[in-house]
Amino acid sequence: MKLFTKLTLFITLSKLAIVALFVWLLPFLVNRIAFQYNDYYLKMQKKKVLQVIGKSGIDAYLQGEPSYGSYTMLKEEYISLEPAGKIPVPDTITTQQRVVEGDTLTYRVLSYTFRDHQHSYMLEIGKTTASIGQYNQPLQRVALYVLIALIVSTIVLDFIYTRLLLRPLSAIIHKRLQQAKFPFKEIPPPLQTTTTDFRYLDDALTALMGQVREAFEKEREFTANASHELMTPIGILQHKMENLLIEELPEATEKRIMDMMKTLQRLKKIVHSLLLISRIENNQFPLSDSFAVSGLVTEVREELEHRLLEQQLSFRMQLPGKAVLTSLNHDLIFQLVYNLLNNAIRYNKPGGAIIVSETNLPGKPYQLHIRDTGIGIPKEALGSIFQRFKKVEKKENEGYGLGLSIAHTIAKYHDIEISVASTPGEGTVFTLTFPGEAQRLP
Amino acid sequence: MKVLIVEDERSMAAEIEAFLTKAQYSCDLAFTAREGLEKIEDNAYNFILLDLGLPDKDGLMLLKEARKSCPDAACIILSARGQLEDRIKGLDLGADDYLPKPFSLLELQARMQAVLRRKFGMQDATIVIGDFKVDLQKRTVSCNDEADIALSKKEFDLLSYLLLHKNRPVTRMQLSEHIWGGFADDDYDSNYIDVHIKNIRKKLSARAPVDWLQTVRSVGYKVKI
Numbered sequence: 001m002k003l004f005t006k007l008t009l010f011i012t013l014s015k016l017a018i019v020a021l022f023v024w025l026l027p028f029l030v031n032r033i034a035f036q037y038n039d040y041y042l043k044m045q046k047k048k049v050l051q052v053i054g055k056s057g058i059d060a061y062l063q064g065e066p067s068y069g070s071y072t073m074l075k076e077e078y079i080s081l082e083p084a085g086k087i088p089v090p091d092t093i094t095t096q097q098r099v100v101e102g103d104t105l106t107y108r109v110l111s112y113t114f115r116d117h118q119h120s121y122m123l124e125i126g127k128t129t130a131s132i133g134q135y136n137q138p139l140q141r142v143a144l145y146v147l148i149a150l151i152v153s154t155i156v157l158d159f160i161y162t163r164l165l166l167r168p169l170s171a172i173i174h175k176r177l178q179q180a181k182f183p184f185k186e187i188p189p190p191l192q193t194t195t196t197d198f199r200y201l202d203d204a205l206t207a208l209m210g211q212v213r214e215a216f217e218k219e220r221e222f223t224a225n226a227s228h229e230l231m232t233p234i235g236i237l238q239h240k241m242e243n244l245l246i247e248e249l250p251e252a253t254e255k256r257i258m259d260m261m262k263t264l265q266r267l268k269k270i271v272h273s274l275l276l277i278s279r280i281e282n283n284q285f286p287l288s289d290s291f292a293v294s295g296l297v298t299e300v301r302e303e304l305e306h307r308l309l310e311q312q313l314s315f316r317m318q319l320p321g322k323a324v325l326t327s328l329n330h331d332l333i334f335q336l337v338y339n340l341l342n343n344a345i346r347y348n349k350p351g352g353a354i355i356v357s358e359t360n361l362p363g364k365p366y367q368l369h370i371r372d373t374g375i376g377i378p379k380e381a382l383g384s385i386f387q388r389f390k391k392v393e394k395k396e397n398e399g400y401g402l403g404l405s406i407a408h409t410i411a412k413y414h415d416i417e418i419s420v421a422s423t424p425g426e427g428t429v430f431t432l433t434f435p436g437e438a439q440r441l442p
Numbered sequence: 443m444k445v446l447i448v449e450d451e452r453s454m455a456a457e458i459e460a461f462l463t464k465a466q467y468s469c470d471l472a473f474t475a476r477e478g479l480e481k482i483e484d485n486a487y488n489f490i491l492l493d494l495g496l497p498d499k500d501g502l503m504l505l506k507e508a509r510k511s512c513p514d515a516a517c518i519i520l521s522a523r524g525q526l527e528d529r530i531k532g533l534d535l536g537a538d539d540y541l542p543k544p545f546s547l548l549e550l551q552a553r554m555q556a557v558l559r560r561k562f563g564m565q566d567a568t569i570v571i572g573d574f575k576v577d578l579q580k581r582t583v584s585c586n587d588e589a590d591i592a593l594s595k596k597e598f599d600l601l602s603y604l605l606l607h608k609n610r611p612v613t614r615m616q617l618s619e620h621i622w623g624g625f626a627d628d629d630y631d632s633n634y635i636d637v638h639i640k641n642i643r644k645k646l647s648a649r650a651p652v653d654w655l656q657t658v659r660s661v662g663y664k665v666k667i
Contacts, residue, residue: 224523228495231522232451235544239457242547245661246464246610255660258613265615268544303622306596306634 004166011158015151026143030136035108038132039093042110045125049079050114058116075100076131084113084120095129108132168193168202176205182283183216184209219282223275230271237264273402277388277409280332287414289330292441293368294319296330297356300337307345314353321360323438328414336410337370339403340430344372347428366438369431376424385420445489446470448478448504449520450496458491461547475499482508487515489554492537494521494528502528505535516557520545546616548607555606569605571667573650578602585649596621597642600635604655604665613662639663 052060058081061068067082078100093110107126114121168191175188187209191202241261245254279285297317301308308315325333344354352373359367377385386408411418415435422428445467449455452473459469470485472478475496482490482504490508494501505517519532522543529540538557541550559567559578567579575584581598582590593601603620604612614635639655646652656664 228522231543232454235522236451236454236457238544239454239461239547242616243457243460245613246461251659254611254658258661261613261615306638310634310637 003169004162007162007166008159011162012155015155019147019151022147023144026140027136030140030143031133034132034136038108038127039110042093042108042125042127045079046110046112046123049081049123049125053116058121071100075103075105075128077125077127078107079126080124081121084122088120089113089122096126098126106130165195168195168198172198172202172205176202176209180209182212184213187213216282220284223278223282223284226278227271227275230275231268234264234268234271238268270402273406276335277402277406280409280413283413285329285332285413287327287329289328289333290324290326290439291328291330291333293321293323293325293358293366293438296334296337300334300341303338304341304345307342308354311345311348312351313345313348316353316355318355318357321358321438322441323358323360323366324441325366325434325438326436332410332413336407336416336432337368339407340370340432343403343430344370344374344428347376348372348374352427360438362437364437366434366436367431368434369429371427371429373427376426376428377420377422378424379422382420382422386418443467443489444470444485444487445491446472446478446481446485446487446515447491448472448475448496448501449491449493450474451493458547458550462551465551475501475504478504479507482512482515487512488558490515490517491550492517492519494519494532495523502531502535505532505537509536516554516561518550518553518557520550546619548603548610548612548616549620552603552606552620571605571608571665572652572654574646576602576605583646585646588649591645591649593642593645597638597645600638601642604663608665608667611658611661611664615662617662635662 049061061081067080069078069080069082071078078098089111091110091112093108096107096109097104098107098109099105106129108129109124109126112123114123171191175191180187187206190206191198193199193202238261241257241264244257249257294317297319301315301317341354341356348354354373355369355371357369357371359369386404388402388405408418410416411432417433419431419433420428421431443466445462447455447458447462447469449458449471450473455471455473459471462469467489470481470487472481475498478492478496481487490512492501492505492508496504501519501521505519508515508517517537518539518541519529519537520541520543521528521532529542532540538561539553541553567577569576569578573585575587576582577584583593583598583601584590599621600617603617617635639657643652643655646655654666656666658664
């Protein structure tokens with residue numbers, strides 16, 4: 001899940017949870033506040049009554065009567081003043097039932113006992129609980145509406161701000177990680193942001209990419225230099241020998257020069273192969289070609305025609321699928337197939353056969369099989385045939401043990417799986433499993 | 443035919459010079475780009491052989507200069523750097539061919555001939571040998587004005603390569619490298635060159651003797667005129 005999604009989800013859910021808690025607590029809170037305020041109100045009323053009594057005497061209420069009582073019109077409030085009994089009653093504010101003119105009503109009642117001119121009086125001020133809570137409902141509703149409006153607006157604000165805040169991060173991911181392609185030849189300009197964390201991340205990534213590119217360039221330069229340093233002396237030797245051969249020389253000398261040239265040729269081949277492997281391993285070949293498999297195999301076959309003829313080998317190409325492979329390097333795949341076919345020829349028996357076939361199923365990786373009816377590879381050697389300078393069995397017309405190693409390097413570079421199955425005396429099958437399914441030739 | 447060899451490896455330059463002098467070219471040597479530039483300004487060359495890895499300047503810079511001051515000269519780049527980009531850049535800058543080091547001197551001469559033929563149409567495209575007439579342009583071989591003898595592409599390539607280097611022994615390796623290029627195989631003892639030569643002899647001797655196509659023991663073949 002993306003960071004932005006996570007953050008948005010968290011913000012929304014946490015706010016909703018808080019709202020739910022608040023909504024659940026609201027009636028209780030409002031009620032409590034109303035009661036507290038009411039108690040305070042009753043106390044204030046009591047204070048007013050006592051002030052009147054203090055100023056004008058208790059007769060201001062009693063007016064000669066033994067007790068005093070008064071109701072508001074709807075009996076929502078009442079006040080009563082009567083002589084208190086002998087037993088002292090503590091001052092309280094309690095919720096009590098009162099019967100007023102036949103109606104039983106629930107009141108919140110403040111009881112207060114005081115003395116005035118040697119007489120004890122009990123003052124009661126009451127207010128119906130119904131009237132205490134009368135504003136609770138609308139208050140709650142309004143509070144809820146305001147809350148919802150607030151929550152929605154903060155969620156929207158959070159959403160917008162998070163988006164704005166995280167924009168540099170998506171830019172970093174997009175430009176630096178998704179779009180950037182090894183070996184990072186073009187590094188996009190630095191990110192515009194005031195968030196130091198992102199600035200740091202961007203700078204670190206840019207620096208890292210720069211380092212990778214530098215290392216890559218160094219490797220490349222090294223291969224180029226090594227190539228130059230090795231090939232130049234080989235070239236000089238070759239030219240010296242060629243110039244020697246032009247002169248009239250005794251046959252024995254000519255033969256020796258020929259032997260030297262062969263050795264030099266061998267050295268040249270090895271250096272070529274090692275440099276090729278090193279160039280592949282340094283990613284110096286773009287993977288941007290698309291081509292038909294049958295076309296490629298035909299090209300390789302033409303290149304090897306003379307050797308097929310020489311060994312009287314039959315060659316069968318069973319590629320009916322018109323498969324097209326993409327994102328490859330044509331020259332390297334050519335070399336790969338060439339090396340495998342060359343091997344199939346080299347280790348074949350005179351009059352034998354070579355069969356190139358495919359497994360091309362929709363939704364399955366494309367497979368190319370190169371089968372020969374040759375001498376085969378002994379079981380114990382199968383594991384090491386792709387290693388450099390390993391040979392199965394020394395034969396006269398043998399290469400230098402780098403052909404399969406190059407094939408392996410090329411396969412690895414393309415994410416192609418190369419596998420081999422062999423029965424000594426009967427033949428060998430090399431299978432190339434390409435990373436994806438093949439497309440069809442239109 | 444005046445050739446300028448720009449190559450910082452003196453002993454390689456000397457070998458190329460010795461070889462080309464024998465093939466009737468007159469050669470000048472330059473070991474640095476600066477020397478090369480001076481020589482290009484002072485002389486009119488038909489050919490410039492240019493190494494890219496020069497000590498003082500990149501060979502491609504020199505190529506640009508040469509295009510200006512010596513526009514008629516043909517140019518072949520000789521490079522051991524083996525970078526594909528160098529090759530593309532060089533050809534873009536107007537080089538006529540690109541030969542990766544190490545190369546065979548025979549191959550160099552063949553390429554030079556090909557460039558000259560292509561660029562100036564200078565070389566006589568027909569070679570007469572014995573009773574045969576070989577047309578390098580049309581790629582045909584005929585005998586006494588009769589119908590063409592059908593040679594395969596590789597057979598014709600072999601024959602013309604031997605003809606180009608007439609009176610010199612050409613090794614199987616050199617032949618194989620010329621015909622199959624970078625994909626030449628390691629098995630030089632194998633006889634597929636001999637098979638091709640045998641076929642050429644068979645096809646030609648049906649019309650006239652081919653004693654000019656000689657086998658040089660333990661080396662290869664030679665066209666003797």
